[in-house]
Amino acid sequence: MTTLLPRDRARLAGVHRDLVRVVERARLAVPFIVTEGLRSRERQARLVAIGASRTMNSRHITGHAVDLAYWLDDGDDGDGAVEQGEVRWDWPLYEQIGAAMKAAAKELGVPIVWGGDWASFRDGPHFELDRKAYP
Numbered sequence: 001m002t003t004l005l006p007r008d009r010a011r012l013a014g015v016h017r018d019l020v021r022v023v024e025r026a027r028l029a030v031p032f033i034v035t036e037g038l039r040s041r042e043r044q045a046r047l048v049a050i051g052a053s054r055t056m057n058s059r060h061i062t063g064h065a066v067d068l069a070y071w072l073d074d075g076d077d078g079d080g081a082v083e084q085g086e087v088r089w090d091w092p093l094y095e096q097i098g099a100a101m102k103a104a105a106k107e108l109g110v111p112i113v114w115g116g117d118w119a120s121f122r123d124g125p126h127f128e129l130d131r132k133a134y135p
């Protein structure tokens, strides 16, 4: 199964269409789930309060960012859907997702930024549309 699950689709609601296209394309190459897309200002404030984020200027608030998690599924039990499995946080897996997202973004001509490339507060699961092209 190399496509997004219904729950991933639900989590992409409100996310910019171009970023969704990149996610869909990358998902053909690497297995991941969508953990978050659009985020309320209230939730962002809570994340900043607990130290999980450092900014109230998050691209999640405007639908310009997604968080992805590597998904090690349990295989297809015959119904064509793989909804059982586990999220893995091992760093090398995020290098794989980062490479797949960058390749998909290049193919589609959609400039993105990967949180894994940030010098401080490296954020492997995080991808956002480049502010220069998508203010």
Ligand SMILES: [Zn+2]
Residues within 6 Å of the ligand: 060, 065, 066, 067, 125, 126, 127
């Ligand atoms: Zn994020």
